[in-house]
Amino acid sequence: MNDIGTSAVQSTWLLNVVNVVAILVFVVGSAAFTTWVERRMLGIWQDRYGPNRVGPFGVLQVLADMIKLLWKEDWVPSFADKFVFVVAPTIAMFVVVAAFAVVPVAPGIGVVDLNVGLLFFLAMTSLGVYAVMFGAYASDNKYALLGGLRAAAQMVSYEVFMGLSLMGVVMLTGTFNLREIVHAQEDGWFFIPQFIGMVIFFIAGIAESHRTPFDLPEAEHELTAGFHTEYSGMKFGMFFIGEYVSVLLTAAMMTVLFFGGWLGPTWGFLAYIPPVFWFLLKAGILVLLMILIRGSLPRPRYDQLMAFGWKAMLPLAMVNLLITAVVVLL
Amino acid sequence: MRILYLIYDYIVSNVKSVWDVFSHTFTKADTVEYPDEMPYLAPRFRGRIVLTRDPDGKERCVACNLCAVSCPTDCISLQKAEDETGRWYPEFFRINFSRCVYCGLCEEACPTYSIQLTPDFEMAEYNRQNMVYEKEHLLINGTGKYPNYSFYNVSGKAVSGRKKGEGVNEAPPVDVKSLLP
Numbered sequence: 001m002n003d004i005g006t007s008a009v010q011s012t013w014l015l016n017v018v019n020v021v022a023i024l025v026f027v028v029g030s031a032a033f034t035t036w037v038e039r040r041m042l043g044i045w046q047d048r049y050g051p052n053r054v055g056p057f058g059v060l061q062v063l064a065d066m067i068k069l070l071w072k073e074d075w076v077p078s079f080a081d082k083f084v085f086v087v088a089p090t091i092a093m094f095v096v097v098a099a100f101a102v103v104p105v106a107p108g109i110g111v112v113d114l115n116v117g118l119l120f121f122l123a124m125t126s127l128g129v130y131a132v133m134f135g136a137y138a139s140d141n142k143y144a145l146l147g148g149l150r151a152a153a154q155m156v157s158y159e160v161f162m163g164l165s166l167m168g169v170v171m172l173t174g175t176f177n178l179r180e181i182v183h184a185q186e187d188g189w190f191f192i193p194q195f196i197g198m199v200i201f202f203i204a205g206i207a208e209s210h211r212t213p214f215d216l217p218e219a220e221h222e223l224t225a226g227f228h229t230e231y232s233g234m235k236f237g238m239f240f241i242g243e244y245v246s247v248l249l250t251a252a253m254m255t256v257l258f259f260g261g262w263l264g265p266t267w268g269f270l271a272y273i274p275p276v277f278w279f280l281l282k283a284g285i286l287v288l289l290m291i292l293i294r295g296s297l298p299r300p301r302y303d304q305l306m307a308f309g310w311k312a313m314l315p316l317a318m319v320n321l322l323i324t325a326v327v328v329l330l
Numbered sequence: 331m332r333i334l335y336l337i338y339d340y341i342v343s344n345v346k347s348v349w350d351v352f353s354h355t356f357t358k359a360d361t362v363e364y365p366d367e368m369p370y371l372a373p374r375f376r377g378r379i380v381l382t383r384d385p386d387g388k389e390r391c392v393a394c395n396l397c398a399v400s401c402p403t404d405c406i407s408l409q410k411a412e413d414e415t416g417r418w419y420p421e422f423f424r425i426n427f428s429r430c431v432y433c434g435l436c437e438e439a440c441p442t443y444s445i446q447l448t449p450d451f452e453m454a455e456y457n458r459q460n461m462v463y464e465k466e467h468l469l470i471n472g473t474g475k476y477p478n479y480s481f482y483n484v485s486g487k488a489v490s491g492r493k494k495g496e497g498v499n500e501a502p503p504v505d506v507k508s509l510l511p
Contacts, residue, residue, distance in 0.1 A: 045351050047360045296351035297344060 020111050025099050031244035036062045038112060038244075038291045044294045055281055066237075075232035077139065084138035086273035089231065091237035092131035096245040099124035103252045104179045106262040106276040116203050118170065118177040121253060125208050128246065132210075132217060135239070136227035145224025151217030154207060157309045158214075166315040168197040168324040169257050182261035191258040193327075195322040198258040200313055205250030206290060207309075208323040213297040216305060251286035255279060259286075371449035373475070374377040376432045379425055381465065382443065382474035389469060390444035390481060393420040397436035397445050406436060417482070417489045423468060425452060428461035431434035442481035446474040 036051065036059060041275035043050025051058040068115045076085055090288020102117035114120050130150055149304065170176060173184040180207045181190075191198045218226030225231075228239045255261055262275035300308065362369045371377070382389050393410035411421035436445050453459050473479070488494045495502040 044359070045354045046356055047357055049359050049361050049363070292352055293348060294347045 005170065016111075019109065022075055023105070023109070023111055024097065024098065027097060027245060028241060029246060031241050031248055032066065033059075034247065034287060035065070035240070035243045038294070041288065041291050042178075045292065054128055063316050069237040072233040073084040074235065077141075077230050079140045080230060081138040081140065083111045084134050085230075086119075086235070088131050088135035088138060091243070092128065092242035093238045093245070095127045095131065096242050096249055099249055100245070102178055102251070103249070104182055104256060104261060106274070107254075109276055110179075113179055114177070115283070116176045116221045117168060118181075118257075121178075121249075122159070122166070122296055123247075125162075125246070128242075129159075131239075131242070132227045135231065137228070139230035140293045141230050143223045143225070143229045144227050147217045147223045147229070147254055151210060151227055152216065154210070154216060154305060154309075157306060158204045158207040161200055161309070161314045162208065165197045165200035165204060165315070166211045167321055168194045170329050171280065171321075171324050178256050180259075182256055182263065185260040187265060189258060189260040189263075194258060194320070194324070196316060197324075198254070200251075200317050200320070201257070201315060202254060205254065206293065207245035209250055209272065211243070211247065211290065212294040212298050214305065215299060216302055245325040247287060248283070251283040251290065252279075254286050255282040335449075338403050371451075373449060375449035375451075376434045376437075376447040378427075378434075378448050378453055379430070379436070379463075379468065380446055380470045380474065381423060381449055382446055382466045382470060382472060382476075384482075385473060385478060385479040386480065387471075389419060390442045391423065392418045392420070392442055392444070392481065392499040393423075394441060396441065400435040400439035402435065403429045403431055403434060415489055420465060423465040425463050425468060426461065428458055429464060441480050443474070445478045448474070 029217040038057065038060070040050035040052070051061040054060040055065050093312055100264040102114050102120050104113070104117075105205060112276065132155070133148050136144040141146075150286050169190055172190065173181050175181060175184075209215050216226075217223075218228065223229070230234055246254060262279040263280035264270060264273060264275060333371075334363070355399060355505060359499050381389065381391055391408075393408055395408065398404075398406040405426040406424070408423040409421040410418055412418055432447065437447050440446075453461070482489055482492070483497045484499065486497060486500055495499075
């Protein structure tokens with residue numbers, strides 16, 4: 001291997017490291033930022049202002065919350081299973097950040113280009129249920145246990161049709177590679193042929209990140225804080241940030257699978273805007289939509305949630321799959 | 331058919347909820363940003379309690395104790411005293427605002443319009459003992475909400491050199507020892 005070859009290898013290696021670090025920092029940072037955006041937007045939609053005191057428009061509220069969480073006593077209950085108690089929030093954070101590795105942000109931006117990217121994403125979100133269950137079980141607390149039970153049942157049942165709703169896209173493209181899925185949308189985004197699949201995936205995504213209206217695992221009014229009742233300080237912070245990263249993940253995956261990823265308009269000066277802008281714009285609008293849904297829909301009863309999943313969403317996903325299969329076959 | 335209608339109804343009602351909330355993006359916030367901007371307080375707002383004076387500048391309170399009796403939290407305490415003209419006045423008048431619930435019953439009970447609640451709620455203190463207001467803190471140099479009222483002018487009681495029947499709208503007292511009507 002000559003010098004030029006070595007330096008090329010080194011530069012791609014360096015590029016990868018820059019990619020990994022930048023995406024990690026950006027994802028975690030924007031997850032923290034999303035907490036402020038959410039509080040601000042919920043305020044606006046409820047005819048209030050939201051946090052607007054700390055810094056310009058209140059953006060430094062995130063920093064203030066962070067300082068507060070860091071300085072809080074990091075308390076582990078004496079009755080808790082210490083090891084599992086500490087591991088659970090780590091898993092919560094790890095799986096969602098790991099799932100972000102396969103998200104193709106733009107050409108040249110993205111951690112890894114897996115040919116089973118979609119499966120990796122589904123696997124990682126499935127592992128998220130362990131964080132909730134471990135946290136709930138290790139807390140040795142009635143509320144936490146009830147929250148953990150709900151979370152396990154909810155996430156397992158919503159995963160089923162989350163996977164099924166994506167199979168339509170896979171059928172249309174014939175690949176699990178997310179970059180190729182984006183390229184396949186150059187003639188038209190998949191949210192038109194796969195509209196039902198998109199809606200189902202969106203609902204499942206909200207349920208996977210257990211946010212209102214599917215926040216039964218942590219329903220404040222019934223279970224104080226559900227599975228993270230006993231958590232405080234930065235361990236709670238990791239659950240919290242993990243939830244917001246998973247919101248971003250759902251929005252990013254929606255963008256990639258149904259809204260053409262980084263593809264933007266190709267006419268006029270708009271063609272010169274970097275593709276990453278279009279990706280962030282689409283994902284941002286979807287995050288706002290998820291916040292809007294949180295601000296407007298009430299939480300269903302637990303049995304209604306299960307019935308909705310198994311009796312409405314799963315058959316709908318099957319029908320969608322069947323129709324797509326017929327169309328592809330013809 | 332009914333099932334289809336129900337599904338339609340669920341979808342429409344949920345989408346409509348989301349749309350209704352979204353439409354609030356462009357409405358004005360109801361928030362009053364309090365320390366920067368003072369909210370409107372009605373004149374009858376029940377806030378800090380004051381003791382008022384009559385139009386002549388003398389204090390209205392006659393130390394009848396009705397306010398202290400009506401107070402549900404027992405936060406008012408006072409001691410009656412009498413001046414040389416036979417007029418009653420409070421020797422001390424003390425309101426413990428850390429117990430007061432601003433119900434306004436003392437104001438309703440007061441026969442002389444002396445005790446009044448005012449539109450002021452900014453009374454926070456770092457030291458709890460500072461919440462106990464004495465007469466010197468309570469007594470103001472004005473008539474409050476009733477500018478022309480003076481109890482002794484209409485009370486029919488002889489006091490401060492004024493005999494019975496010399497007040498406003500008062501008839502001279504009946505001579506009970508006379509047979510004439």
